[in-house]
Amino acid sequence: MRLNILYPALSLRPSVHASLVADHFGLTPGTSPHVVADELDLTIAPASIVAFTGPSGSGKSSLLRAAAAELEQAGGSVVRADALALPDASLIDALGLPFESAIGLLSRCGLAEPRLMLRRPCELSDGERWRFRLALALARKPNWIVLDEFTAALDRTLAKIVAFNVRRQCDRTGTGFLIATCHDDVIADLAPDEHVICEHDGVVRGQGPGTRGQGFEAAASECEEGRPPLAATRLSTSGLSLSFADELSMTIGSLADWPRFARWHYRSHRVGSVRFVTVLWHREQQIGICVFTTPPLSLAGRHRYFGRSGKWTRLTIGSVNRQLATLSRVVLHPTYRGAGVAAAFVRQSCELCPYPWIESLAQMGRINPFFEKAGFVRIDVPARPRGERDGHSAIYGTPSRRTGKKTDKRLVTPDMHSKSRYAEPVYYVFDNRQKREAKRNELPSPSGEGPGVRGQR
Numbered sequence: 001m002r003l004n005i006l007y008p009a010l011s012l013r014p015s016v017h018a019s020l021v022a023d024h025f026g027l028t029p030g031t032s033p034h035v036v037a038d039e040l041d042l043t044i045a046p047a048s049i050v051a052f053t054g055p056s057g058s059g060k061s062s063l064l065r066a067a068a069a070e071l072e073q074a075g076g077s078v079v080r081a082d083a084l085a086l087p088d089a090s091l092i093d094a095l096g097l098p099f100e101s102a103i104g105l106l107s108r109c110g111l112a113e114p115r116l117m118l119r120r121p122c123e124l125s126d127g128e129r130w131r132f133r134l135a136l137a138l139a140r141k142p143n144w145i146v147l148d149e150f151t152a153a154l155d156r157t158l159a160k161i162v163a164f165n166v167r168r169q170c171d172r173t174g175t176g177f178l179i180a181t182c183h184d185d186v187i188a189d190l191a192p193d194e195h196v197i198c199e200h201d202g203v204v205r206g207q208g209p210g211t212r213g214q215g216f217e218a219a220a221s222e223c224e225e226g227r228p229p230l231a232a233t234r235l236s237t238s239g240l241s242l243s244f245a246d247e248l249s250m251t252i253g254s255l256a257d258w259p260r261f262a263r264w265h266y267r268s269h270r271v272g273s274v275r276f277v278t279v280l281w282h283r284e285q286q287i288g289i290c291v292f293t294t295p296p297l298s299l300a301g302r303h304r305y306f307g308r309s310g311k312w313t314r315l316t317i318g319s320v321n322r323q324l325a326t327l328s329r330v331v332l333h334p335t336y337r338g339a340g341v342a343a344a345f346v347r348q349s350c351e352l353c354p355y356p357w358i359e360s361l362a363q364m365g366r367i368n369p370f371f372e373k374a375g376f377v378r379i380d381v382p383a384r385p386r387g388e389r390d391g392h393s394a395i396y397g398t399p400s401r402r403t404g405k406k407t408d409k410r411l412v413t414p415d416m417h418s419k420s421r422y423a424e425p426v427y428y429v430f431d432n433r434q435k436r437e438a439k440r441n442e443l444p445s446p447s448g449e450g451p452g453v454r455g456q457r
Contacts, residue, residue: 001041001043001044001070002039002040002042003037003040003066003067004037004038004040005036005062005063005066006033007034007036008033009022009027009028009033009034010022010027010028010029010031036062036063036198037062037063037066040063040196042067044067044176044194045193046143046174046176047175047176048170048176048177048192048194049166049167049170049176049177049179049190049191049193049194050067050177050178050179050193050194050195050196051179051180051181051187051190051192051194051195051196052179052180052181052196052198053180053181053182053183053184053187053195053196053198054182054197054199058199060180060182060196060198061149064148064178064179067178068080068144068146071143071144071178076142076143077140077143077144078143078146079137079142079144079145080145081133081134081136081146081147082147082148086121086122086129086132086136090119090120091106091111091117091119091120091121091132091135092106092117092118094120094121094132094136095136095139096139097139100367102139103117103367104367104368105135105138105139106132106135107338107364107367108135108168108169108172109134109135109138109169109338110131110162110165110334110337110338110339111128111131111132111337111338112337112338112364112368113264113334113337116128116334126153126154127153127154127155127162128334130150130153130162131165134147134162134165134166138169138173138175141175142175143176144175144177144178145175145176145177145178146177146178147178147179147180148180149180149181149182150162150181151181151186152182155335157244157282157336158335159185160185160188160189160244161242161335161336161339163189163190164189164190164243164339167190167191168339168340189242191241233250234246234248234249234250235248235250235280235341235348236344236347236348242340242341244282247282248280248282248341250278250279250280250281250345250348250349250352251278251279251281252276252277252278253277253278253279253289254274254277255271255274255277257277257279257286257289258271258277258289258291258329260289261288261331261333262331264331264332264333265329265331271293271328271329272293272326272328273293274291274292275292275293275294275353275355276292276325276352276353276354276355277289277290277291277292278290278345278349278352278353280341280345282336286333287332287333287335287336288331288332288333288336288341288342288345289329289330289331290327290329290330290345291327291329291330292325292327292328292349292353293325293326293328294321294325294326295320295324295325295326296326297320298312301426301427301428302324304427305377305427305429323355323356323357324355324358324359325353325358325359326359327346327358327359327360327430328360330342330345340373342370343370343373343374346370347375350375350430350432351432353432356432356433357429357430357431357433358430358432359427359429359430360427360428360430361426361428362426362428363426365378365428366426371426372428374430375430377428377429377430378426378427379426379427379428380426
């Protein structure tokens with residue numbers, strides 16, 4: 001593709017005021033035009049990212065529009081994300097996709113929080129709205145998506161996350177992106193296949209593919225400040241090429257850390273008997289938490305995986321308590337969702353947990369293979385009658401209770417049944433037998449006093 005863009009010195013729409021400006025400043029038909037691009041050759045391949053960067057007024061948006069017009073003339077479908085009309089509907093309905101497709105796309109764009117899916121675009125923050133615009137554009141399955149100044153209203157950390165997610169969606173869906181931004185700090189995470197640097201004097205320099213995962217600059221996070229991680233281990237981010245991946249670390253936490261994250265979890269803020277907690281940090285900001293609790297007495301998925309049956313005794317109950325912990329809460333700050341950070345965090349948290357087996361029940365497992373990415377094994381159990389309290393209780397393997405000569409089946413509490421009677425959570429199990437000891441010795445507590453577990457039995 002070859003682009004030539006220039007603007008004549010005189011207005012193309014003559015008027016009295018336009019003539020006065022020309023007269024006052026000596027502009028004539030012979031005045032040289034303003035040249036943005038002169039015979040600029042661009043190699044724009046399908047399913048690639050082309051980024052135009054430079055200061056305001058340098059011509060990057062003009063180049064963006066010209067490139068988009070050329071692609072349309074060549075027969076490609078182009079969607080301008082910033083020009084999309086935002087529907088007055090909940091996010092889950094606004095995409096116009098089947099339920100599982102809609103929830104999967106929102107998840108990939110960092111909008112998987114259930115309460116968020118029920119809000120309208122007009123009720124979102126600037127960062128959330130840009131993520132939704134990305135999802136809305138992807139839902140139309142175009143050849144190209146145009147993003148003009150998509151990071152302008154975002155804090156710099158969120159801008160990098162959104163840029164990283166654009167790269168992932170390009171690789172995943174085969175959709176191409178034309179992007180213009182005056183913030184070149186997102187280039188490392190965007191990793192464009194073609195990078196065009198614009199300058200005010202009309203000189204345009206073409207630069208080849210970006211280098212992903214380099215060039216992180218200090219950025220302020222939206223998170224609340226917590227205590228600095230005085231003693232921490234780096235998050236193992238193998239395969240995660242975020243530019244600030246080496247700024248992420250983990251510490252052992254406690255139940256006292258949970259209230260900071262409770263507002264971002266869709267279920268009750270109460271947790272059970274806490275056994276182990278890990279906290280994820282970005283520099284000196286707390287951005288994630290994993291809470292491990294005492295396992296419930298009986299779960300249908302557990303019975304299926306371990307092949308257990310028969311009556312519970314004090315011995316078998318003690319064995320479960322010694323060998324199992326339940327990962328009951330995983331929360332990541334909304335800014336950092338959609339970048340693959342959570343799976344790495346959960347995996348390393350499980351490896352650090354001082355129990356040989358980790359289990360979890362996750363409703364999101366029906367639509368997002370998040371736990372599989374973290375190393376869990378999914379165990380499917382036979383479908384149960386939905387809505388009925390008996391069927392709901394069967395999911396959790398509630399044991400029978402014998403009173404005299406009569407055997408009564410225990411049921412989940414009425415409150416639990418009311419909140420999740422239509423849920424079909426997936427049972428997951430993580431084999432931690434070989435890794436826990438080696439990993440456990442790597443992680444000091446925040447006080448620097450060694451790996452003591454606060455909140456354990």
